[in-house]
Amino acid sequence: MISRITKTFKRLKKEGKKAFIPYVMAGDPSLERTKEIVILFGECGADIVELGVPFSDPLADGPTIQRASERALKNGVTLRKVISHVKDLRQITRIPIVLMTYYNPVFKYGEENFIKDSKDAGVDGVIIPDLPPDEAEDFIKQSRKAVLDSIFLLAPTSTEDRIKKVTKASSGFIYYVSITGITGANLLLDGSMDVLISKIKKYTDKPIAVGFGVSTPMEASAVAGLSDGVIVGSAIVKRLHESPDELKHYLISLREAIK
């Protein structure tokens, strides 16, 4: 069986397009609002939605998403609630949904139960930034069986060995972290991304989406030129709080830039 994410990338490839993958933290500021945002993402032409799960210690995230996580936790949003929220979303949208969660909530939930419940709820893929493929043998096996995509990360510092391992372990797409650092930092377009993405492509035909640090439509357009998809997180979360009226316009401008 082919996953909904793989189908999406195949379709885009045929159409000569690149994926637009916006991110929102579930439950920030409320799950009701998250539902509205996910629908808005769809209306603005998103291909896949990345849904953040709040965690007390979001190691890979910069200040913007850290604060979003704190707000969501304060509202009592948990991994369990996010999964059941996806079930609700499935009543109204078929857009592929990827959960981004840290490992300890998954560990506490139980890997097997997490995979089963996520799949049943309609989750399409999972990103766990603090679970390296080296430690994920079981997780990968079980999620493959359930046709739940497991998406692993590569960074500018990744060695060839690492690239081999991560491209093999990933399904759906490969998440290329554009910078050494945390979400929301400044993107550096100095040509090194080009080199690294070509290196990754030597090892795999799987789609590569780029995230961390993409914030302007111009950056999104440049990154789209090098990859199969662009993930935008902190910049969206920031707008959502600071200038919600501009969010729709911003999303559309990103969509138009990602070609």
Next chain:
Amino acid sequence: MPALKELEEAFFYSKKDKEFQRELRHLQKTYIGRPTPLYFARRLTEHLGGAKIYLKREDLAHTGAHKINNAVGQVLLAKKMGKKRVIAETGAGQHGVATATGAALKGLECGIYMGTEDMKRQALNVFRMRLLGAKVTEVPTGSRTLKDAINEALRDWTTNVRTTHYVLGTVFGPHPFPVMVRDFQSVIGREARRQILDAEGRLPDYLIACVGGGSNAMGLFYEFLKEDNPPTPPFSKGGKEGLLDKDIKMIGVEAGGKGIETGEHAARFAGGSIGVFQGCKSYLLQDDDGNVLGTHSVSAGLDYASIGPEHPFLKDAGRVQYTYATDDEALAAFELLSRLEGIIPALESAHAIAEVVKLAPKLDQDKIIIINLSGRGDKDVQHVAKIKGIEL
């Protein structure tokens, strides 16, 4: 991951590198002031009326705590790896001071992350770090204590990994940190074992240390955990069966805070469950959804939600026993040692002393206890005065 691989290779290479080991030993002797004394606490022993109590005086090491053993080791390693900058987290400030000291010694740039809450409790150490040339950055997120400082240091490390080495201060985090930090701290136990054999002609009956992340405890215990240590006197008449290291009882003392039942503590074994946090699997204070809980301890250095992964291993193997001391017990021990021995212990170390206050009177006078006095209490004087309602 590549950074951890690079570190692992450098560390294991350094263990075999004669030049590295020679420089480390030289600095331990001439800079840190090792070996630190093993001191017989006569008045404390008499006061408690039971076992003989020895203090391993890590408080006399340069900068006033055992943290310097690891910091100097890792800074040397960073220098060998060609890094230009080191960063560290700090709770009580001792590890931050130690890293800033090592960085000054080796001419490296230094950045320290410290929770807002801890900066308040340990203002003196913040100033010391700045004097030593370190940039101290406040961490106002999460519980604003040690765990959040580690998060922030890890974020810095992922950002600046090419030029920067992260000097993690305890036997925690991803491999090779737990092994490496234990290795740099194991000098404590190596010295203590030799010193007690010199002083008493035999091994101790108990080893006791406080456990935050667990580095001073691992440092004291590790040498005594080796199974191939030869038997020591007293030998039986046949001259064969002497005392063995495996008969020594070891106790780790966690922070009981305001009491386990209040939820305001940092006793991971008494109140936690297994989790995966900051790169390792260990006991963790967490809620049912896997979020890390806030902790409380009067001592910033023990105020941490998880514990180095070798400690659960030793607990499950039945080799080390873990208990806790409350804030009040630690504060009482802090004052007791000050008055009886003229030694003001760190509030962290006072937790180990609090356990001995309970244990020693129950033991015969021919029993021997070694406490790791992991740090000096000067840094805590202001905080303790405040708790007692005294304005300085």
